[in-house]
Amino acid sequence: MKLLEERIKADGKVLGKDILKVDSFLTHQVDFSLMKAIGQRLADVYADKNITKVVTIEASGIAPALYTAEALNVPMVFAKKAKNLTMNDELLTTEVFSFTKQLTSTVSISKKFISENDNILIIDDFLANGQAALGLLELMAQAKAEVAGIGIVIEKSFQTGRQLLQDKGISLTSLARIASFEDGAVQFASADDS
Numbered sequence: 001m002k003l004l005e006e007r008i009k010a011d012g013k014v015l016g017k018d019i020l021k022v023d024s025f026l027t028h029q030v031d032f033s034l035m036k037a038i039g040q041r042l043a044d045v046y047a048d049k050n051i052t053k054v055v056t057i058e059a060s061g062i063a064p065a066l067y068t069a070e071a072l073n074v075p076m077v078f079a080k081k082a083k084n085l086t087m088n089d090e091l092l093t094t095e096v097f098s099f100t101k102q103l104t105s106t107v108s109i110s111k112k113f114i115s116e117n118d119n120i121l122i123i124d125d126f127l128a129n130g131q132a133a134l135g136l137l138e139l140m141a142q143a144k145a146e147v148a149g150i151g152i153v154i155e156k157s158f159q160t161g162r163q164l165l166q167d168k169g170i171s172l173t174s175l176a177r178i179a180s181f182e183d184g185a186v187q188f189a190s191a192d193d194s
């Protein structure tokens with residue numbers, strides 16, 4: 001997605017050898033018009049797949065997932081990282097290792113929101129080593145829901161996530177694919193929607 005690649009070039013900051021900071025438009029401050037375009041693009045790719053719900057993980061997956069859900073006219077459900085007192089329903093639960101925080105957290109979704117009748121589109125902001133995506137796939141498997149595919153805003157193609165998901169035979173659509181960070185500059189591979 002050209003608009004997204006241009007925004008990453010203009011405002012993304014490379015941290016160390018493998019982190020991209022995009023807090024001015026995606027992970028902290030959010031550009032709703034870019035998110036709306038991202039949501040529409042991902043929805044277009046899965047428009048004929050009879051998606052019943054869009055699922056993501058808090059916090060930074062929520063913005064692109066919500067616009068994707070709006071474009072598909074289905075609900076968006078996000079996995080929560082901490083159990084709180086109001087979540088006394090039965091839960092789908094798994095552990096996810098966070099690449100950026102370098103710690104494992106328990107993530108949950110109430111059973112009442114996902115069922116075996118659902119056909120799910122998973123959305124996330126980044127794909128690195130695929131642990132967040134695997135965690136969401138595990139929650140969907142616990143609910144016996146179908147997963148039609150995974151839509152990613154920014155994939156770092158030099159990490160292991162893409163291969164991991166492809167080996168599982170899952171449809172993957174990444175709107176921006178980063179081949180490498182060379183001397184702090186982002187080099188793109190061709191995106192799945194181009």
Ligand code: 5GP
Binds near residue numbers: 020099124126129131
């Ligand atoms: P994975 O689970 O695929 O290893 O990592 C994906 C998750 O880690 C995403 O949900 C995202 O929150 C975070 N993440 C991974 N790499 C980056 C990065 O380069 N920048 C930012 N801002 N978040 C990242």
